[in-house]
Amino acid sequence: MGKSLISNNIRSLRFNHNEMTQQQLAEKVGVTRQTIVAMEKDNYSPSLELAFRIAIVFNMPLESVFSYQDDPRKQVL
């Protein structure tokens, strides 16, 4: 719960795409506006399917929209 390890730049991408509103993006990818709000606040990691749909809307590869920051407390042996 709380902050997700997956961060995104949906907010800036929306702004660069004709100042798309959260509601417009939500309608394009088939979720509610609340889900877009949660993702922008890094409070929710979307499913892979939704992540791809968002990337397709912005016409960008998935890695350009989402990035993964591993928990530094986790030590990989």
Place this chain on the structure above:
Amino acid sequence: MSYQEKKNIVSLMSTVLISTIYFVYVLQRYQEVALNQTETFRFWGSAILILIPVSIVAKIIIHIMFSIINTIATKEKDPAFSDELDKLIELKATKTSHYVFLLGFVLAMASLVMNMQPSAMFIILFFSGFVAELAGIVTQLYLYRKGV
């Protein structure tokens, strides 16, 4: 505050209101009628069965009223569907709710083992159902606010 959060707060208040009023009514009736062992089971059985349609109808009416008032006040349309976040939050809330009810069920069975009256068992069951519903709503509210 989002629509989902407001909806959960309304659910919380309506659950407290409906359950409290109904429980007070049932307790008053229980004290009015002198019951033997068989009638006690029938009394509590019917009390719980009647609560189900009463609470469903009351909640539907309250939610319709909330929806109308919210649309007038905020000019925001209600979400017509539940998406993956809503479903995930609902699943987690249902899980919490089930654990709480399970605890209440165990307590109700323990009351029988301890030779308490059958009415005590039904009251514990009724109360645990109420607390389980509250726990589910509070979990949803928390997850919508803090994230999943």
